[in-house]
Amino acid sequence: MRGKASEPGGQKTLPVAKRVLELTVNGDRYEVAVEPWTSLAQVLRDELRLTGTKVGCNEGDCGACTVLVDGRSVSSCLYLAVEAEGRDVTTIEGLAETPDTLHPLQEAFIEHGGLQCGFCTGGMLMSSAFLLSHTPEPDEGEIRRGLSGNLCRCTGYNKIVESVDAAAKRLAADEGGTA
Amino acid sequence: MTAPLSFDVHRPRALTEALDLLDEYGATARVIAGGTDLLPKLRNGRLSPEHLVSLGRVGELDGIEETGDGALVIGAATRLFDVQRHPLVRKRLPALHHACSVMATVQIRNMGTVAGNLANGSPCADTSAPLLVYGATLEVARRDGHREIPVGAFHKGPGSVDLASGELIVAIRVPPVPAGSGSAYQRISARSRVDMAAAGVAGLVTLDGDGRVAEARIGLSAVSPTPTRCPEAESLLTGQVPDAPLLERAAREAAEEAKPIDDVRATAAYRRHVVFVMANRVLTTCVARASAGAGGGTP
Ligand SMILES: Cc1cc2nc3c(=O)[nH]c(=O)nc-3n(C[C@H](O)[C@H](O)[C@H](O)COP(=O)(O)OP(=O)(O)OC[C@H]3O[C@@H](n4cnc5c(N)ncnc54)[C@H](O)[C@@H]3O)c2cc1C
Numbered sequence: 001m002r003g004k005a006s007e008p009g010g011q012k013t014l015p016v017a018k019r020v021l022e023l024t025v026n027g028d029r030y031e032v033a034v035e036p037w038t039s040l041a042q043v044l045r046d047e048l049r050l051t052g053t054k055v056g057c058n059e060g061d062c063g064a065c066t067v068l069v070d071g072r073s074v075s076s077c078l079y080l081a082v083e084a085e086g087r088d089v090t091t092i093e094g095l096a097e098t099p100d101t102l103h104p105l106q107e108a109f110i111e112h113g114g115l116q117c118g119f120c121t122g123g124m125l126m127s128s129a130f131l132l133s134h135t136p137e138p139d140e141g142e143i144r145r146g147l148s149g150n151l152c153r154c155t156g157y158n159k160i161v162e163s164v165d166a167a168a169k170r171l172a173a174d175e176g177g178t179a
Numbered sequence: 180m181t182a183p184l185s186f187d188v189h190r191p192r193a194l195t196e197a198l199d200l201l202d203e204y205g206a207t208a209r210v211i212a213g214g215t216d217l218l219p220k221l222r223n224g225r226l227s228p229e230h231l232v233s234l235g236r237v238g239e240l241d242g243i244e245e246t247g248d249g250a251l252v253i254g255a256a257t258r259l260f261d262v263q264r265h266p267l268v269r270k271r272l273p274a275l276h277h278a279c280s281v282m283a284t285v286q287i288r289n290m291g292t293v294a295g296n297l298a299n300g301s302p303c304a305d306t307s308a309p310l311l312v313y314g315a316t317l318e319v320a321r322r323d324g325h326r327e328i329p330v331g332a333f334h335k336g337p338g339s340v341d342l343a344s345g346e347l348i349v350a351i352r353v354p355p356v357p358a359g360s361g362s363a364y365q366r367i368s369a370r371s372r373v374d375m376a377a378a379g380v381a382g383l384v385t386l387d388g389d390g391r392v393a394e395a396r397i398g399l400s401a402v403s404p405t406p407t408r409c410p411e412a413e414s415l416l417t418g419q420v421p422d423a424p425l426l427e428r429a430a431r432e433a434a435e436e437a438k439p440i441d442d443v444r445a446t447a448a449y450r451r452h453v454v455f456v457m458a459n460r461v462l463t464t465c466v467a468r469a470s471a472g473a474g475g476g477t478p
Pocket residue numbers: 059060061209210211212213214215216217218255259281282283284287290291292293294295296297298299303304305306342346347348349372373374375376
């Protein structure tokens with residue numbers, strides 16, 4: 001269940017006060033009280049309970065925390081939550097159009113074995129979504145470069161590349177069909 | 180290592196407002212653009228400012244403009260990803276385009292900026308060698324004035340740059356490349372793309388009407404305390420016909436001019452050798468591009 005975040009709980013005594021942020025995440029508006037140094041990943045996971053965004057390295061290396069901010073993929077572990085105010089954040093929970101459907105990328109990952117343990121998957125999908133947003137029909141090299149900021153310790157990557165390729169082709173076909 | 184954090188973040192909407200904040204908070208303030216270099220340094224305690232002045236909402240600093248004289252002016256808040264994809268950068272500044280395409284990750288390039296890459300002061304900064312050979316200048320402002328610094332004079336030593344408190348890089352100005360020139364960049368790192376470069380080489384070669392080298396510029400990163408040009412190698416090339424043996428000699432000279440060190444990324448001897456290999460390839464590409472009459476194309 002996606003609820004609005006509750007009012008700030010017990011305030012710690014801090015040299016810099018918490019600040020109330022208005023965030024738009026997956027189209028929902030939230031008010032959260034955060035310290036200025038809180039990362040977007042922390043807010044998503046700990047305050048909004050959107051735990052599909054994972055934190056692997058917390059240093060920008062692994063891509064597990066990838067979300068879209070105004071449509072662009074960013075590492076939410078290195079992104080200050082305060083910088084997201086006034087912008088549109090999309091997490092893996094908001095990739096599909098409705099809560100009970102899957103995005104074509106998600107379907108393709110399932111169909112083509114693009115995931116095993118799943119830890120990298122949310123980030124992989126968000127990076128894939130960003131790639132397809134600017135390069136709708138990527139070749140293999142473009143897919144690999146588009147996902148080079150996402151580490152996977154399970155799949156060996158080939159099946160992820162196949163999944164993205166399949167999803168891109170399906171989206172292009174759908175597009176062609178409805179145009 | 181995580182250090183306890185405590186700072187305030189200011190998000191001005193205008194350049195003048197940002198400069199006022201930097202003036203007011205002086206040495207206790209720092210600029211934050213993408214934060215991709217800054218946040219790790221705050222977390223490990225290497226920097227502890229009390230105020231961050233964010234460029235995230237300063238719209239006037241975001242974007243690339245061409246001026247009347249054909250220079251490209253890259254606003255300080257322009258993301259690396261947008262520099263990489265800009266049609267004029269691709270066409271005219273292939274060395275910078277290549278640097279912005281291969282450094283870090285897509286996500287980091289969607290956050291980080293060229294100005295942050297330079298201001299961070301790392302001798303490994305991938306945009307530094309291309310900007311050196313393009314003769315770029317930094318436009319720096321403070322509340323009551325502004326100045327211009329050539330990229331070559333900006334780095335003072337590892338982690339140290341020519342910026343005073345209260346100052347902000349507004350833009351990077353890249354003058355038009357001379358007619359008849361070609362440019363290129365190559366870098367090498369341990370973990371293909373994502374890792375910081377162990378060595379980077381940029382080149383720009385201008386040919387005259389007779390196919391001789393009118394001017395050559397070679398820029399190195401990650402192999403000396405600051406990004407640096409190679410005057411000896413450059414003068415070897417000037418006035419000569421750039422055939423393969425000459426380019427190889429110049430590349431060897433460039434490797435001699437490097438001052439590499441042993442560190443976690445590579446040994447000094449390895450670095451010197453790859454500077455030779457990459458300089459040879461970069462110069463060959465520059466000459467081919469100059470002869471083809473195009474500065475451009477992807478590397
Ligand atoms: C996973 C990862 C991989 C990376 N890989 C590479 C790589 O391959 N090659 C490479 O070169 N770098 C790499 N980096 C480093 C970094 O991403 C780049 O240097 C980036 O360009 C920094 O830009 P930024 O906008 O994020 O800078 P910030 O972190 O916002 O700022 C960096 C410094 O510059 C100052 N600053 C920023 N903008 C201004 C301004 N306009 N005026 C005055 N001062 C300013 C800040 O105060 C700070 O001291 C990597 C970083 C990460 C996390």
